[in-house]
Amino acid sequence: MIRFCSLGSGSSGNALVVEIGQTRLLVDCGFSMQELERRLARIQLSPEQFDAVLVTHEHADHIGSTGPLSRRYGLTVYTSPGTRIAARDNRFAHIQELQADQPFAIDDAWVHPFTVPHDSREPTQFTITDGAHRLVLMTDAGHISRHMVDIADRADALLLECNHDPAMLQAGPYPPSLKRRINGGYGHLPNHAATDLLQRMDQSRLRHVVGMHLSSDNNREELAREALAQGLGCALHETEIATQDEGFAWRSTAA
Numbered sequence: 566m567i568r569f570c571s572l573g574s575g576s577s578g579n580a581l582v583v584e585i586g587q588t589r590l591l592v593d594c595g596f597s598m599q600e601l602e603r604r605l606a607r608i609q610l611s612p613e614q615f616d617a618v619l620v621t622h623e624h625a626d627h628i629g630s631t632g633p634l635s636r637r638y639g640l641t642v643y644t645s646p647g648t649r650i651a652a653r654d655n656r657f658a659h660i661q662e663l664q665a666d667q668p669f670a671i672d673d674a675w676v677h678p679f680t681v682p683h684d685s686r687e688p689t690q691f692t693i694t695d696g697a698h699r700l701v702l703m704t705d706a707g708h709i710s711r712h713m714v715d716i717a718d719r720a721d722a723l724l725l726e727c728n729h730d731p732a733m734l735q736a737g738p739y740p741p742s743l744k745r746r747i748n749g750g751y752g753h754l755p756n757h758a759a760t761d762l763l764q765r766m767d768q769s770r771l772r773h774v775v776g777m778h779l780s781s782d783n784n785r786e787e788l789a790r791e792a793l794a795q796g797l798g799c800a801l802h803e804t805e806i807a808t809q810d811e812g813f814a815w816r817s818t819a820a
């Protein structure tokens with residue numbers, strides 16, 4: 566059984582908690598130490614109760630206080646060589662370099678890092694499995710690659726970016742260069758890409774889908790819900806969205 570919850574999702578900070586057996590992982594730490602501890606306290610946890618931290622890429626909303634966290638609590642950081650280089654100011658106490666598409670174990674958890682098209686040095690997103698069920702985290706991707714569809718196939722739980730509505734992005738307050746960055750193929754997934762991925766993948770095992778990393782300026786929750794509902798063939802009220810402030814509550818692959 567995999568248990569997982571989000572402490573917050575969006576461009577102001579991301580962190581995901583994953584538990585398998587006796588193993589507890591933090592995926593990304595895009596908050597200050599104080600804010601991370603405050604959010605962990607909401608679920609009666611503290612940083613010393615974690616076994617390791619996985620970092621997807623060096624953008625501040627993901628790497629945040631990973632360095633101080635690692636040093637203060639002696640946590641090993643798992644990340645790609647490129648992310649390590651790009652994050653050189655964020656000194657880690659212990660580091661374990663990972664390679665895309667080379668699965669590895671952290672105690673009871675199996676982790677499969679996979680590549681996504683995103684404008685950072687060497688980003689990887691993660692599949693985490695207990696052997697029976699598979700959780701797929703898929704955010705910070707500029708478009709849906711064939712590889713991402715393969716990874717999503719037959720997932721039990723999918724945490725999928727629904728970053729923006731293209732019309733809202735175009736009409737919105739961002740400068741042209743930032744608009745181009747976001748929708749240029751190596752930025753962030755628009756709502757309709759989430760629909761597209763869901764329609765292309767094998768959904769036969771899919772029990773949990775949560776819309777992630779919504780833009781506060783260029784998206785609205787109901788638009789992301791519509792995109793997920795269309796991709797899943799379900800009603801709007803059955804869709805789930807992670808928020809910047811709350812993330813989402815515990816769920817489990819056994820439920």
Ligand SMILES: [Zn+2]
Pocket residue numbers: 575576579624626627705778
């Ligand atoms: Zn991000």
Ligand SMILES: [Zn+2]
Pocket residue numbers: 622624683685705
């Ligand atoms: Zn990013």
